[in-house]
Amino acid sequence: MDRIMTTIASNLQAVRNAITAAAVKAGHDSSEVKLLAVSKTFAPEALREAYRAGQQCFAESYVQEALDKIAALKDLAIEWHYIGPIQSNKTRAIAENFSWVHSVDRLKIAERLSEQRPTHLPSLQLCLQVNISQESSKSGVALEEVVALAQAISKLPNLKLRGLMAVPLQTEDVVAQRLPFAQLRKLRDQLNQQGLQLDTLSMGMSHDFAAAIAEGATIVRIGTAIFGERD
Numbered sequence: 229m230d231r232i233m234t235t236i237a238s239n240l241q242a243v244r245n246a247i248t249a250a251a252v253k254a255g256h257d258s259s260e261v262k263l264l265a266v267s268k269t270f271a272p273e274a275l276r277e278a279y280r281a282g283q284q285c286f287a288e289s290y291v292q293e294a295l296d297k298i299a300a301l302k303d304l305a306i307e308w309h310y311i312g313p314i315q316s317n318k319t320r321a322i323a324e325n326f327s328w329v330h331s332v333d334r335l336k337i338a339e340r341l342s343e344q345r346p347t348h349l350p351s352l353q354l355c356l357q358v359n360i361s362q363e364s365s366k367s368g369v370a371l372e373e374v375v376a377l378a379q380a381i382s383k384l385p386n387l388k389l390r391g392l393m394a395v396p397l398q399t400e401d402v403v404a405q406r407l408p409f410a411q412l413r414k415l416r417d418q419l420n421q422q423g424l425q426l427d428t429l430s431m432g433m434s435h436d437f438a439a440a441i442a443e444g445a446t447i448v449r450i451g452t453a454i455f456g457e458r459d
C-alpha cells in the first residue's frame with residue numbers, strides 16, 4: 229500500500245487511538261466500543277478509502293444518497309447502518325438494504341420495518357432514538373414513552389431491539405456532555421430490569437465521543453473527525 233497514509237486513513241487511526249484511550253480511562257475494553265464511520269455527504273471514493281484502512285461499518289442519514297452508495301460499493305463487505313430521519317414511504321428501502329437502524333422513534337415505523345424486512349436476511353438490528361435533551365430536538369421518542377415503545381417493538385418479528393440512541397444538545401463542557409449519556413445508560417439499565425435485553429448504547433459523535441465512552445457507549449458514530457467538515 230501507499231507509503232504515506234491518506235488523510236482519511238490517518239484520521240481513522242487517530243480516532244481509533246482516542247477511542248482506545250477513552251475506553252482504558254473508563255476501565256472498559258476498547259473492543260466493546262464499535263466505531264461507525266458516518267459518511268453522509270461524502271462520495272463513495274471516500275468510503276472506499278476508509279474501508280481500505282480497515283473500516284467496515286458505515287452510517288448514512290439520507291435514504292436515496294445511501295442507496296446510491298450501497299450500489300456503488302457492493303463489491304465491499306460493508307455493514308450499513310441507517311441513522312437518519314425515517315419517513316413511512318422509505319421504510320421498505322431501509323428494511324431491504326441495511327443491517328442496523330438507530331433512529332426508530334415510532335411504533336408505526338417499527339411495524340413497517342418488521343413487515344418489510346426480507347425473511348432471507350438476518351433480523352434488522354434496531355435502536356430507539358431517545359429525545360434526551362428535550363429542549364429543542366424534534367426527533368426521538370419522549371422519555372416517558374420509551375418503556376412502552378420498547379416493550380411493543382421487542383415483540384415484533386424480523387427485528388432485534390438492541391438498545392438506545394441519542395443525539396444530545398452540543399456543548400464543549402465535558403462534564404455537561406456526560407449527563408445525557410449517563411441518563412441514557414440508566415434508561416437502558418431500567419429497561420433491562422423490566423425484562424428487555426438491551427446491549428447497545430449508540431452515543432457519541434466527533435466532539436463528544438470520549439464523554440460517551442466514559443458513560444458506557446458501545447457504538448460511537450463519527451463523521452467529521454474521519455472525513456473532515458461537511459459542506
Ligand SMILES: *Cc1c(COP(=O)(O)O)cnc(C)c1O
Binds near residue numbers: 266395452
Ligand atoms: C451526522 C451524524 C453523526 C456524525 O456527526 P459528526 O459530528 O460529524 O461526527 C452522528 N450521528 C448522527 C445521528 C448524525 O446525523
